[in-house]
Amino acid sequence: MAPQLYLHNSLTKQKELFQPANPTHVTMYVCGPTVYNYAHIGNARPAVVFDVLSRLLRQLYPKLTYARNFTDVDDKINAAALFKGVEISQITSKFITAYHEDMASLGVMPPDLEPCVTAHIDDIIDMTLKLIALGHAYEANGHVLFHVPSFADYGKLSGRNRKEMIAGARVEVAPFKRDPADFVLWKPSTLEMPGWDSPWGRGRPGWHIECTAMIGKLLGNSIDLHGGGQDLIFPHHENEIAQGTCAHAGEQYCRYWVHNGFITVNGQKMSKSLGNVLLVRDLLKKYDGEVMRFAMLTTHYRHALDWTEPLLHQAKLSVQRFYRAMAAVDNVNEQPADQDWLQWMDKFCNDLNTPELIAMMHGWATEALGQATELRRGQLKLLFKQAGNLLGILLQNPLQVLQEQLNNTYHKAHISDEVKEKIEALIEARQQARVEGNYTQADDIRSELSQMNVLLKDQPHITSWEIAK
Ligand SMILES: [Zn+2]
Numbered sequence: 001m002a003p004q005l006y007l008h009n010s011l012t013k014q015k016e017l018f019q020p021a022n023p024t025h026v027t028m029y030v031c032g033p034t035v036y037n038y039a040h041i042g043n044a045r046p047a048v049v050f051d052v053l054s055r056l057l058r059q060l061y062p063k064l065t066y067a068r069n070f071t072d073v074d075d076k077i078n079a080a081a082l083f084k085g086v087e088i089s090q091i092t093s094k095f096i097t098a099y100h101e102d103m104a105s106l107g108v109m110p111p112d113l114e115p116c117v118t119a120h121i122d123d124i125i126d127m128t129l130k131l132i133a134l135g136h137a138y139e140a141n142g143h144v145l146f147h148v149p150s151f152a153d154y155g156k157l158s159g160r161n162r163k164e165m166i167a168g169a170r171v172e173v174a175p176f177k178r179d180p181a182d183f184v185l186w187k188p189s190t191l192e193m194p195g196w197d198s199p200w201g202r203g204r205p206g207w208h209i210e211c212t213a214m215i216g217k218l219l220g221n222s223i224d225l226h227g228g229g230q231d232l233i234f235p236h237h238e239n240e241i242a243q244g245t246c247a248h249a250g251e252q253y254c255r256y257w258v259h260n261g262f263i264t265v266n267g268q269k270m271s272k273s274l275g276n277v278l279l280v281r282d283l284l285k286k287y288d289g290e291v292m293r294f295a296m297l298t299t300h301y302r303h304a305l306d307w308t309e310p311l312l313h314q315a316k317l318s319v320q321r322f323y324r325a326m327a328a329v330d331n332v333n334e335q336p337a338d339q340d341w342l343q344w345m346d347k348f349c350n351d352l353n354t355p356e357l358i359a360m361m362h363g364w365a366t367e368a369l370g371q372a373t374e375l376r377r378g379q380l381k382l383l384f385k386q387a388g389n390l391l392g393i394l395l396q397n398p399l400q401v402l403q404e405q406l407n408n409t410y411h412k413a414h415i416s417d418e419v420k421e422k423i424e425a426l427i428e429a430r431q432q433a434r435v436e437g438n439y440t441q442a443d444d445i446r447s448e449l450s451q452m453n454v455l456l457k458d459q460p461h462i463t464s465w466e467i468a469k
């Protein structure tokens with residue numbers, strides 16, 4: 001029997017059995033980045049967390065449609081374009097490409113749909129018209145505003161009362177608002193700003209309406225799962241619920257809300273003023289993408305994750321250890337270790353308990369690197385492969401990974417690439433000869449190498465080398 005998935009639902013504030021409306025087709029939407037600069041690790045965390053969740057959902061259900069948007073029109077983008085004297089599309093296309101590259105380095109698979117706001121302006125206008133017609137929104141001063149008191153359940157997701165919500169908005173209340181909590185669906189654009197024709201004049205959408213309009217268009221009136229960083233709960237997701245529910249005659253907008261925690265850097269909040277905003281592409285110069293992804297998974301997704309040098313170092317050691325364990329086994333066994341797998345999946349399905357999953361994998365590694373029988377080793381290798389596929393790690397060839405590590409470990413800086421290539425080609429030829437049982441030839445190659453001053457170190461399954469001193 002397939003394990004049952006439990007997720008912490010921010011709406012009910014408890015862990016719940018996940019039951020999609022249609023078990024043959026699950027729908028999931030995650031708020032994506034506003035594309036006016038490179039992604040930092042705070043942007044990367046939801047991408048990794050919901051990539052892991054999407055891999056699990058694809059395993060548990062026959063079909064998943066996962067949409068993650070790009071906000072490609074926004075005041076920050078407009079300001080950047082104006083500053084550079086270019087169209088906003090020049091800014092956004094550059095950073096969409098960069099985002100794709102960075103996320104691919106972290107092993108994040110592309111979602112099924114990646115809608116851009118500028119391609120859905122008509123849907124946004126349609127939904128705004130609908131909200132006006134139903135008495136939930138009104139036009140004032142070239143703006144269209146959602147009237148918050150028209151939706152009785154407002155505040156249910158964030159648990160904020162009215163006073164807190166108004167204080168939370170922290171902006172000066174425009175005089176044309178009927179209620180201080182009302183928020184913008186559409187706003188006028190000046191001539192130098194990007195804008196689209198609408199029944200209310202040339203303008204552009206507010207931020208909150210875009211996600212709701214794209215969900216309505218691409219996934220339906222009601223979706224199973226909505227994700228994002230916990231900083232989006234208020235006001236963004238609260239406003240999404242208000243818009244979506246009111247536009248669709250009270251139909252539930254989304255049934256499960258899943259939010260990931262913050263990332264801090266050495267115990268501090270990431271901020272421009274502290275100068276500690278870490279860009280994914282800068283970190284990739286120092287750390288392997290797989291190690292960065294692993295580091296993110298060592299903390300439960302709902303908890304704050306503190307990004308530190310020791311965390312990355314430990315993640316690197318763990319990834320290396322798992323590859324060593326996988327390399328210590330030749331064959332995947334035909335006889336799977338069902339009990340171990342069920343136990344692992346149970347932890348995974350318990351609100352994605354990745355720290356416990358990793359702890360279990362360390363147990364497997366201890367076995368594989370110890371005295372396990374051939375049968376058990378084969379089972380362990382299969383377990384690592386299955387777990388790696390779901391977590392999006394350990395997908396490289398273990399022997400190649402280890403060979404690279406060893407090559408990097410021994411100091412060969414003074415050898416030219418040409419000589420290095422020759423040495424490695426000879427080592428490969430020697431291994432081939434040994435596999436074929438041609439030991440004379442293997443010995444000949446070894447003596448040729450030793451004349452070149454190359455010392456070979458044969459370890460199980462791998463041969464490393466260094467230049468004799
Ligand atoms: Zn959103």
